[in-house]
Amino acid sequence: MPLPSVTPDWAFEREHWRRGFFRVAGVDEAGRGAWAGPVTVAAVILPGLAQEYPFRDSKQLSAAQREEFAAEVRRVALTFAVEHAWPEEIDRLNILGATHAAAARALARLDPSPQALITDYLKLRTDLPLLAPPKADALSYSVAAASLLAKTERDRLMRELDEQHPGYGFAGHKGYGAPGHRAALRELGVSAIHRRSYAPIRALLEQPQGLFEQPLFDPSLSNEMK
Structure with missing residues (x-):
């Protein structure tokens, strides 16, 4: 499968960099619309080198490409974390609340901690500077990287759950x-x-x-x- 024509860039990260926030975490989720299994949230801080990466919105890639690029995210990231909200938490908090809770847990695990955030239209409750544009997973390298980790980790879990x-x-x-x-x-x-x-x-x-x-x-x- 060829790479999609829309290429992420650093435009949203640069907005934070201009304000002196250089540790920018991209945040994205997978599984919000599923009927079963967890919603999975990843947070990633990439090195602020403004270089090009092959990362793309995970929904536009083949499974093999997602696995390849997710491995590259883990290799180059300054820090990353993946967290899950399981059905009990989703049923208790609703899907948006559970997604926010998983995102908060993922962000808390980042070391070093983020100074600013970019999400794919997920308006987190946070004191950190936040940009939440729609389709950020296709437009921002940091969010695309998070989408790759969230999607591949959730897919791995669903394969395990298929056996169980x-x-x-x-x-x-x-x-x-x-x-x-x-x-x-x-x-x-x-x-x-x-x-x-x-x-x-x-x-x-x-x-x-x-x-x-x-x-x-x-x-x-x-x-x-x-």
Whole structure:
């Protein structure tokens, strides 16, 4: 698969650098829309050298490219951390609250600590200077690097969960609402790693005959399942 035409740059990082904040952490998540498994958040501080990297938005890359570039992120990063919010926390806090909590844990593990942040439209509650432009994972090297770590680490976990909870196909659809996932839920019921607060899962628990009356697969999520 060729690299996507949109190339990240350092424009958002430079906004922080001009203000004297040189340790800029990119933050991104994977799995917010999934019905099962964790939401995974990564935070990455790259060296402030303004050099070019092959990093891209993880959704626009093949699985092999993601693994290759994620390894490069881990090699060159000044510091990085990955944290998960599991279904119990998601059900308790809601998905946005759980994503914020996982992001806070990841940021707290960075050493050295960040002086400023860039996220992909995730408006974190923080005292640090924050830029949260939409599609930052395609525009900022730091956020693209975080997206690679979040996606590859979550995919690894979903492959493990596929072995622990066979029959659902987690290794393939990664917990998203694919047709095969819906069929497995009809046959096997809800597992321990499903998000019970999510409407499709809640509907299955409350009204077993009503879950599949309407099409629930969102084609826009297909890139995240790859």
